[in-house]
Amino acid sequence: MYGALWRVLPGPWWVRLLILLVLLAAVLYGLFFYVFPWVSDLVYPSEVTVE
Amino acid sequence: MQTVQEPQTRRTRRRGRAPQRGVSVVGVIGDLLVTAGVVVLLFVVWQLWIGDAIIGAQFKDQGQELSDSWALEPSAPAPAASSPATSAPTGPPTADPPALPQPGDAERFAVVRIPRLGPDYSFPLAGGVSASRTLDPIGLGHYPDTAMPGQVGNFAIAGHRGSHGAPFADLPSLHIGDAVVVETEQGWYTYRFRNIEYVRPNGVDVLLPLPQQPQVEATDRIITMTTCSPRYGFSERAIAYGVFESYTPRTEAGPPTSLTSGAA
Numbered sequence: 516m517y518g519a520l521w522r523v524l525p526g527p528w529w530v531r532l533l534i535l536l537v538l539l540a541a542v543l544y545g546l547f548f549y550v551f552p553w554v555s556d557l558v559y560p561s562e563v564t565v566e
Numbered sequence: 567m568q569t570v571q572e573p574q575t576r577r578t579r580r581r582g583r584a585p586q587r588g589v590s591v592v593g594v595i596g597d598l599l600v601t602a603g604v605v606v607l608l609f610v611v612w613q614l615w616i617g618d619a620i621i622g623a624q625f626k627d628q629g630q631e632l633s634d635s636w637a638l639e640p641s642a643p644a645p646a647a648s649s650p651a652t653s654a655p656t657g658p659p660t661a662d663p664p665a666l667p668q669p670g671d672a673e674r675f676a677v678v679r680i681p682r683l684g685p686d687y688s689f690p691l692a693g694g695v696s697a698s699r700t701l702d703p704i705g706l707g708h709y710p711d712t713a714m715p716g717q718v719g720n721f722a723i724a725g726h727r728g729s730h731g732a733p734f735a736d737l738p739s740l741h742i743g744d745a746v747v748v749e750t751e752q753g754w755y756t757y758r759f760r761n762i763e764y765v766r767p768n769g770v771d772v773l774l775p776l777p778q779q780p781q782v783e784a785t786d787r788i789i790t791m792t793t794c795s796p797r798y799g800f801s802e803r804a805i806a807y808g809v810f811e812s813y814t815p816r817t818e819a820g821p822p823t824s825l826t827s828g829a830a
Contacts, residue, residue, distance in 0.1 A: 551612045561702070
């Protein structure tokens with residue numbers, strides 16, 4: 516899958532590397548700021564009150 | 567024999583490798599599984615070390631915006647804050663604290679500042695201690711029907727310690743006498759950290775007007791801050807207490823010195 520992605524990308528190796536790094540940064544941003552907070556709400560038990 | 571077989575083996579190996587250059591189903595599944603494993607590890611790292619910094623910074627920014635909005639539009643003088651009680655040798659004058667109405671659920675009515683936990687520590691405080699409505703999306707929550715800031719009795723608030731911005735992550739590291747300042751539209755209520763104790767999750771007596779003393783009439787003005795203990799766990803609760811020191815109305819003289827001078 517990733518090998519195929521590498522071959523599909525245009526340009527010399529450093530252009531492909533640059534594109535991949537940008538893609539990786541976009542994916543990490545989405546995970547860190549949107550996906551993980553949402554998952555954290557679902558899986559992390561948060562009990563801080565006395566009741 | 568071997569000299570004849572070896573080229574064949576190489577050829578078969580090459581043939582065997584050939585399909586992998588394309589996209590095979592097994593290859594894609596393998597890549598996805600590896601990716602999923604990396605994402606799960608990333609989530610653990612995020613939950614433990616990164617997420618609280620990101621969300622906490624957002625909450626602090628929101629608290630600072632709230633504070634800035636109050637600074638830009640000073641409201642009418644507080645209803646009961648007219649008689650100056652004591653005047654500190656330095657810094658702005660103090661006064662009798664005005665009584666605030668109980669906030670609505672998830673209504674932001676204050677910003678909590680604890681200089682020991684950072685000069686930019688400014689978490690919003692809203693009504694209610696519901697995780698889904700107040701503690702998760704806003705920051706700190708006020709136990710309904712406990713006292714309001716500066717009033718005789720127990721002003722009780724709750725906050726996360728290991729998730730959702732973790733405003734009370736370092737609550738147990740407070741030093742005796744550290745300032746806990748509750749900033750509202752009218753002014754600043756300064757409390758001084760007194761002690762910490764650990765109770766069972768059902769230890770609701772910490773919310774009594776005089777904490778842990780049922781059926782005793784309150785005479786002191788206490789702040790109670792509850793969070794989970796151990797961090798990332800929930801078998802106990804960490805309870806931090808503070809004692810009211812002074813109220814500083816919002817005037818041209820600016821915020822109280824307790825915000826800048828740290829521990830008393």
